[in-house]
Amino acid sequence: MLKTAVFLSVFAVASLFFFAEAKQTKLNVSKIEYSISDGTSLTGWASVPEGAKKLPGVILIHGGASLSDKDEKYGPKHLLEMDEVADSLGQKYAVFSVEYASKYFGDAREFESIIAAYKKFIKEPYVDPERIAFVGISHGGFLALLSSLDPAHGLKSKAVVDISGVTDLAMHVRHYENWMKKDKDMKKYDAYGVSGVKNALGWPPESDLRAKENFSKRSALTYIKDAKIPVLVIHGAKDRFVPFEHAAALVSEARKYNKPLELVEIRGLMGGHFLIASKDEVWERASAFLGKNL
Numbered sequence: 001m002l003k004t005a006v007f008l009s010v011f012a013v014a015s016l017f018f019f020a021e022a023k024q025t026k027l028n029v030s031k032i033e034y035s036i037s038d039g040t041s042l043t044g045w046a047s048v049p050e051g052a053k054k055l056p057g058v059i060l061i062h063g064g065a066s067l068s069d070k071d072e073k074y075g076p077k078h079l080l081e082m083d084e085v086a087d088s089l090g091q092k093y094a095v096f097s098v099e100y101a102s103k104y105f106g107d108a109r110e111f112e113s114i115i116a117a118y119k120k121f122i123k124e125p126y127v128d129p130e131r132i133a134f135v136g137i138s139h140g141g142f143l144a145l146l147s148s149l150d151p152a153h154g155l156k157s158k159a160v161v162d163i164s165g166v167t168d169l170a171m172h173v174r175h176y177e178n179w180m181k182k183d184k185d186m187k188k189y190d191a192y193g194v195s196g197v198k199n200a201l202g203w204p205p206e207s208d209l210r211a212k213e214n215f216s217k218r219s220a221l222t223y224i225k226d227a228k229i230p231v232l233v234i235h236g237a238k239d240r241f242v243p244f245e246h247a248a249a250l251v252s253e254a255r256k257y258n259k260p261l262e263l264v265e266i267r268g269l270m271g272g273h274f275l276i277a278s279k280d281e282v283w284e285r286a287s288a289f290l291g292k293n294l
Helices: 002-015 076-081 083-090 110-122 139-149 169-182 184-188 190-201 209-217 221-228 245-256 279-293
Strands: 029-035 040-046 055-059 094-100 129-137 159-163 231-238 262-264
Touching: 029 076, 029 083, 029 110, 040 076, 040 110, 055 076, 055 139, 055 190, 076 083, 076 094, 083 094, 083 279, 094 110, 110 129, 110 139, 129 139, 129 279, 139 159, 139 221, 139 231, 159 184, 159 245, 159 279, 169 190, 169 245, 190 209, 231 245, 231 279, 245 262, 262 279
Parallel strands: 055 094, 055 129, 129 159, 159 231, 231 262
Antiparallel strands: 029 040, 040 094
16 A cells, blocks of 8 residues: 555656646635545635636546645645636636545545535535536546546536546556556556555456446446536547547547547647646636536
């Protein structure tokens, strides 16, 4: 667990390297605390434009499961106050940047955390509970997709934006398995907690019914065929951490069932995993998409 935690932290910090020192847009933000059934206390941060009354709400989910409110430089509050986020989302919507509990990628506590955050946020007087969207980055993209698309979670979402996100957990584990075979450093840090996922959910997915169901429940590909909300996927063509095949697979499945999914493929120098530093290509596209659907 210690090695996994170390890697998670390294991965998360790397994900934010490009904007860690960026000038921050000042916002009036408030702390919102919530908890899950095991007693874990979580903290999110909300921003609202000055003088606003009822606004559409955006639940913003960070990447890197180890990031928390205690990570003052890289946690939910920092993400909320990024210029790119503040300028594109913060001036139009009530935005709630949330924290989630996790022991491994796909931990049920992650979804319980998002559900608890949602229920808390929609009770805020400045939020229109009928106009809520989810925006997630990397690991957060995975959570945003599944929170919105899996009807078992019971969340009323009008739209979802996935930025550099994992769409299928089994695909993600296999990618890191192959990476560990080629890179000793990745193996040293257990490649984003692969062993934790396997131990908790069973492996491989086809080994037995339990494992098959565990991974099926943790794949946006399972739910996209019944999607009732528009989906925007923004992904880098050269993403090494979460390869473009994740986006391609979801797009293919959506088109098979004629579901409303938009894809923005980022090419060139910005086309890696760290897209969130790009205001024009990511946040303005996300904001425009939300503007059409909220």
